[in-house]
Amino acid sequence: MEIAILILALILIVAIVSFSIRRKRKKEIERLEQKRKELENRPISEQLTRVKDLNMDGQAEELFDRWRAEWDEVVSIHMPAIKTLLYEADEAIDRLRFSKAQEIEKEIEEYIEQCHSDMDNILAELEHLIGSEAQSRVEVEQLKEHYRNARKTLLAHQYSFGPALYELERRLEIFAPSFEQYEELTEEGNYLHASELVKSLVGEAVALEAMIVEIPDILTELQTSIPATISDLRAGHREMEQQGYYLKHLEMISFLDELEAHLHELLQLVQQLELDKVKPSINVLIEELDFCYDQLEKEVISRVYVERNAFNLQDRLLNELLQAKELITEAIFVQQSYRLESEKADKPKRLAKELELLQRRYDVLLEQFTDGHSAFTSLEADLQDITASFEKIAEEQASFAEYLKTLRVEEMDIRVELDELRKELHEVDRKLHKANIPGIPDEMRSRVAEVEEQLFVVEKSLEEVPLNMVQIRTNVKVAKELLEGARTKVIEMVENVILFEHTIRYGNRYRATHPDVQKRFRAAERSFTALRYTKALEEAGVAVSQVDPKALEAIQRLAQDDLYKATKL
Incomplete structure (x- = not known):
């Protein structure tokens, strides 16, 4: 009895498990069947009819035939195959061959995914074709409008484009035959080729439009503004030389000649429409011309400084030299009463020698200033350096003179301090004994x-x-x-x-x-x-x-x- 009950229990458990697995597999079959129906109901045929609105020649016809063949293959071969596999899987489940059913389900899943991918590719290519045709049609109309405006601008303002006019017109001439080529491609159904042609025209149109806007300003700089600036600099250079300025060290005339030669090279680049090379060069030219102005301006400022200050040091140097000699004598006298360190004892003579050297430098500077064969910027730098050195020497000399004076004062202070210290010591000793x-x-x-x-x-x-x-x-x-x-x-x-x-x-x-x-x-x-x-x-x-x-x-x-x-x- 116990064995019979055990066998019945095992049979019942197997039946329950089999029922559970069978139910799960049946649900999976239902899910796959639902995916198959969704696949079958995708609107490929309706989408393909949209292509028929286009010219069914050439590229469009080739694509349509390929898409229709691929769709027919899905409908006539893949769909029946999926149905057959679903039937086999269902039959395997009824026979409790669950492993076999799972293998078939996996095959069905891969089959459906492949069909989905093929359909997605067909729809994507189809949308690209139709979208490209519509977008190209709009862009072509815009390009024609830009083309007409560009021609009007070139005709109305020919002078503004100077040497670049011929090249601009030549590049603009490619648009008219390109428009005709576009129409031919669309009539032949080669919409994708037509779309590529339109993209290239759009890029060319954008570049030409930018050139038409930029070239007049560039030519104004190269033919008017910069030459005028160079002319002003030449005149200013000549006028300053007439006024006594020494400018040979600047080598400005030869530099301006080089700039004018470079201007001619830039105009040739404009004629060839190589504006990417021209625009940076214009900025460099402007900076170099500004530098030339700065150099001339520095000479003017330096001249004002030199003329105001060139003779200011004359009396001060002479006076400081006299004081230096007096300080040497005073130092010798002070050394009779006070011992000086060797460095300090030699300081008056050292300062006097430095002043004499500075005096000679100053005399040379005055001579250069008088003969007019030196740049004022150079004279200013030398004058500032001489002045700074003089101020430093004068400060050292004044400090040393003050030091000599303080020696006697310091001696007296120390004698007074010595008396105070004796009093303090006496007070300490008194307190000690008291x-x-x-x-x-x-x-x-x-x-x-x-x-x-x-x-x-x-x-x-x-x-x-x-x-x-x-x-x-x-x-x-x-x-x-x-x-x-x-x-x-x-x-x-x-x-x-x-x-x-x-x-x-x-x-x-x-x-x-x-x-x-x-x-x-x-x-x-x-x-x-x-x-x-x-x-x-x-x-x-x-x-x-x-x-x-x-x-x-x-x-x-x-x-x-x-x-x-x-x-x-």
């Missing part, structure tokens, strides 16, 4: 002695002949640094002493009740007696801090007034 302390540490005495010794060095250096101000300044700087260091250490020591005394007074309250405080205070007092004030303050501070953590803050407040009075230097 302090209520058991004694002065050796280190402090050494610092004060070192400052005294350095001040003595400064004093001795001020007695030397000649004075070495560089060394004196260094000595003064060292003395000031040593004095500042001594002052800082004295103030620090006095502060430590005052804070120690206040710490002892503040901590006396704990001596009887805290033996450790008593012990540390005795050690601190021994350090104090031994002139070790910093260590004494540290030991006393640790002692009171162990009992009262805020003791040091309180001591600082209590000692504030005493610290201010004692350390005020």
Whole structure:
């Protein structure tokens, strides 16, 4: 019984699966049948009838015959074949040969896709033929209108086109026979050839129309504007030479001759309608002519500058040379009292030599200006360079003269500063001995002695002949640094002493009740007696801090007034 039930279950499962697959395959057959009907119903025949409205000769007839043959092949061969395959697939499904059915379905799908592709090609070529014919007809009418307008323009404005007129007319003449050729091609049904002809005519028409617009302006530039500019430049060049300008270095006349020869070459290119080569050259010509104007204008501007400033340096150079000689004498005199570095000592002579060289350059410039054989732009550049060099030398000379004057002033300032430093040292020493302390540490005495010794060095250096101000300044700087260091250490020591005394007074309250405080205070007092004030303050501070953590803050407040009075230097 169990085996029978199992067999029945298996049969039922197989039947259900077979039914499901069969149903799926049947749906696929229906889908393919629907695609076949859509393929069959595509309006190829209706579209082919549109071609019959054209002249059925030549190319049109050939295309029509090919399309109709391809469509007949689809209808009479491919469609029946697809039907047959659909029938075979359906029969295979009924026999439960699903693999075979799938293979046939795949073949049908490829068959239908191929037919679709063939039909799409037929429709695309058909639309191209009909569209080309319609578009070409419109374009031809437009071309005829452009052709008539172009002929009218050339006839009415022949002078405006100059040497290019013949070539323009020759190229325009190809349109009339081309129109006739177009009509012949359409009458013969060669619409695609006619369309290609129209495209080439459109390109030619666009190019000719652009030339008809551009050539009058180009010829105006080449025959009128640029020659007029060249003529103006020649006249200006001649007039400026008559006015005393030296212009040979510009070589402008030969350059203008080259430009005129180039103009003739450009006119020949215009005659040949090679405008793409002409237009960039015109721009270059205009830029070169503008450059010529700029060169002449620079000569005029330079002449104004040179005439206004050529003689301005004469008196100043002479005066500066006299000052240079005086400065050499003054430097020799100053060196008797002050030692100068070799570079500074030689500076007046060097500046004097530079002024003499500049004077010679200036004399040559004046001579060139007078004889009129130099370009004003060159004279201006030289004059500006000479002026800049002169200003620099004059500034250096004035600075050196001021330096010599300041040496005596600096010496007096240093002597005054030395007196001030001695007073400050005396005040530091007085504060040191006035302090209520058991004694002065050796280190402090050494610092004060070192400052005294350095001040003595400064004093001795001020007695030397000649004075070495560089060394004196260094000595003064060292003395000031040593004095500042001594002052800082004295103030620090006095502060430590005052804070120690206040710490002892503040901590006396704990001596009887805290033996450790008593012990540390005795050690601190021994350090104090031994002139070790910093260590004494540290030991006393640790002692009171162990009992009262805020003791040091309180001591600082209590000692504030005493610290201010004692350390005020």
